[in-house]
Amino acid sequence: MRTGQQKSRVNPITGKVKPWQMSRLVHHCGLIAAAAHTLLFRSWDIACYDLLGDFGTVHFEGQRRGCHINFIGANGLLLIPEASSGCMCPFPILCTVAFKERSLNREWGTYSCFGAPKPVKRLSVNLGAPGDRRSKDGTLWLAYPRPFSGRLSLPLDVKISFLPGMGYSRKNEDLMELAGSLRAGLRPQSVLD
DSSP: OOSOOOOEEEOTTTOOEEEOOOOOOSOOOSOOEEOSSEEEEEESEEEEEETTTOOOEEEETTBOOOSSOOOEEETTEEEEOOOOTTOOOOOSBOSOEEEEOOSSOOOOBBOBOSSOOOSOSOOOEEETOSSBEEOTTOOEEEEESOSOOSTTBOOOOOOOOOOTTOOOOOOOGGGSOOOHHHHHHTOOOOSOO
């Protein structure tokens, strides 16, 4: 933003350098607020983009920010005062929200990338995951089925079939015993947890 130059990044599937982009997946009135390593905005609900992790748009569902900028970063906190008075958008929770940094990462994003995901150079798929996430080595693991399809989100046209009685299963890693290397590999560091 300081130089005005187009930022680019490597497409995680094709390996080609493409213009950087992010997706505000659904209704998105209001402006984008920025901190040193995070973009904060409305994408139907409260949403953010971790610029360091670069794994997609993350949503905090059930609550919306105001129609104008009402994100306040202060002393390690993110404050979002209630600012939707008079808005006609139907949201169940009208309240002020405060976030503080934490070491345990539970963020799952929806990655977006410019252009077709072909030819495939490398593809890492996390079957049944609630969203996209990067591992410690920087590999972007894409969720399938995709957490959101449409407007700028990275599509995956993968055909999956299951044996009778089989399907996706999701478990909370905090409630499971996992081998140390796998548990450590699924927790990328993030600016805003």
